Amino acid sequence: NTATGSQALYSNITGNHNTANGYSALYSNTASNNTAAGSEALFFNTTGNSNTANGAFALIFNKTGSNNTATGSQALQSNTGSNNTATGSLALVHNTTGSGNTAMGLRALLNSTGSNNIGLGFNAGINLTTGSGNVCIGSSVSGVAGESNTTRIRNVYSSVASAQVVYVNSDDKIGTLASSRRFKDEIKPMNKASQTILALKPVTFRYKPEFDPGRTPMFGLVAEEVEKVNPDLVTRNDKGEVESVRYDAVNAMLLNEFLKEHRQVQEQQKQIENLTALVKEQAAKIQKVSDKVEMSRPAPQMVDNDQ
Template sequence: MKITTSLVLAVLYLVCVGPLAKVEAVSPPPDGDYPGGNTAEGRDALFSLTTGSYNTALGWNSLASDREGKFNAAVGAGTLVFNVADNNTATGAGALLNNTTGKENTANGAFALFSNTDGDFNTAIGNGALQNNTTGNTNTVVGDAALSINTTGVNNTAIGSDALQGNLTGNGNVALGAGAGILITQGNNNIDIGNLVGVTGDSAAIRIGNVQTKTFIAGISGVPVTGTAVVVDGSGQLGVAPCSKRFKEEIKPMDSESETILALKPVTFHYKKEIDPKSAAQFGLVAEEVEKVNPDLVVRDQRGKPYTVRYEA
């Protein structure tokens, strides 16, 4: 989905404002070098400047409203037209066109940060990136139409074409990959990595990758650690297996099937210090002892040796 609103507005702006353009108040000196370290080339570029300094405006109406702003750079027709703030950089037609008091923004691409008015510390690289942002702050965007309909969301990072494109007011989201997190609208603190569209109502969720047939993560298999076991359900969600009856139903005795379990011998132990430096006291089962009772209850490592105990039926 590409946003065309900015293009329509830009055309209307050109039609309405173009015929009303005034004759420049000061004839530009050679190479457009004005006092105060300002440089302007193009019709009405830096037209309203009074005490502003070290601004660069190249293109029709670039920085046209700037009076006292400083250290701004506008390259392209209609860049930073209404800006009166400092330290903004806009490259590309219509980039940061509507910015007024927003400061320290960087927009590189046609209509990037087009609607921004008061938002600060945003970085938008790509055609239409952060196009509809108005007051959102500290967003970082790289990619065509990424975060393009964001209005007030803050602290978002979107890298990839259309990444987080559907976000309106969500904060603290991270999306990496083309279309990553595109369905998130108002959720906060999500992380979407890969060409994964995300889920509309997500908040504080981590989603990595599309539907796959294999996943390999180095540094896990064969590396013993202590703590609660982490499991993966059928949908790919990670978590821990709860034991409280609050999470269980259809509870009934195992009858004769419990004989194998009753034959097991729980023990107390300490993990070796290279595994658990604190060497806290533990209780549980020893895989080699469980193997003697029922080998099917044991999970083996790559060398076929007992590694851990299987608890699922």
């Protein structure tokens, strides 16, 4: 063990491979593999192992939590959980039992007590409290108290792009929908496979207030109803529940139906044109016959009534 500073590693009896630099750093420690640099850093740590605290009061109240890293004044100050990383003054300062959190930036995840949250940026996730599994990226992307499994990224809504649409699958993989032939096999014409969309029932609706406080009028389909028509046109969440509609596939099927109708209209137009030409031809022939009949008629004769 290495201790530098008044009362650093003061209570350590059995812990090994600890480093304490600063007044009362690792004061209560009896565990191993901890590093504390700063006044009262990891002050109350007793059995927690493999923690790193850099900054005054960093991880000061951590007692049993392990594998935490705090860099910055009061970072992870109240922590007793494990596997947390906080970089920045007051980052994760109120976290108590939450584990697996990552906060980088001044006051990032300041009030969070949940687990597996990520806050990157000044005040990122500052409004998050008990919720878990949230991601807040960008300065002042604050989140909402109590929410869970929500991702917020600064400037995404207002950014304008003319490139590809981004999709997310049920295991949270983000990517684009590739259309190149090199990504595909079993390619064949859609033919009648698109006819099922004719049974779909478009609706107007509003999302529930907890999902859209603004209650914006929406237009679309109900996924459960679409599933009854064609199960391949819906997506599912990680629980296997119907979640959304594959509108990209619906659009492709609509295009196929439109092209079929367009070809049918073109064929009908050709038939109409042929019939029109035939009618004109018949009319011309009839006119010729009428003209001949007219010419073959004998000239009218005058009759003298006095005879």
